Amino acid sequence: MNIFEALRQDHEKQRLLLKILVETHGDTAARREYFDELKDELERHATAEERHFYVPLMDDDNAVELSRHGIAEHHEIDELVEKLDGTEFSSPAWLRFLKQLKEQVEHHLDDEEQEFFQIAGRILNEKQKKALGEAYRDEMSELA
Template sequence: MNIFEALRQSHERQRDLLAQLIETSGDTPERKQLFQKIQQEIEAHERAEERHFYRPIMMDDNGIDPSRHGIAEHHEIDEILELLKETELSSPAWLVHAKELRHKVLHHLEEEEHKFFQMAGKILSQQEKQQLSAKYLRDYEEALAQ
């Protein structure tokens, strides 16, 4: 498995969890559990991706700006997650924020898969793609276990 395949697996989990999350209502165990899952998934993904994908890409001059942009989007996503944590699950505002999170995450994933991956594919060697995948997956799994 290369780094792009590993990242896409997490992207698909994020899409699935977010779709389920916005279908929930009120202060229910289901909403609480799904929110915890998406939070863990996003945080583990961001941590491993920034260390084992963005960082190596930034070593190439062509990768600096796109990597910074991706990291900035991670920060925006983190801010929405914080807003959701601070909002009552039963509040109508919670669903508004959850939909905002979904929109921001989906935008980020699409941009990454359709623009960033192509650029990164030109920067990384086949060997690097394999090695980064192993490092990413190890860090990602470690973060999920915490």
């Protein structure tokens, strides 16, 4: 599995968890469970993605700015997760913050898949793509 396939696989999981969460209501066990899973997924993904996708690409002048932008978006997502963490699950504000998180995460994933993957695809050779995919998957497993 190359790096793009590995990242897309996790992107789909994040999209699904966000979709499920938006459909939950009130302070339910399901809301807590799905949010904890999403929070863990986003944290592990950001760490592994930064190490095994963004950092290696920063060696190329054509990818520096996009890498910085992607990492900055990870921090914005972290701040929204923190805001959700500090809000009661039953509060109407929780769902409002979740919708902001969903919008931010989906924007980030779309940016990566529609713009950054194409640039990275021209920078990385096939051997690098596969090695980064394996390193990313290994780290995701270690962080689990």
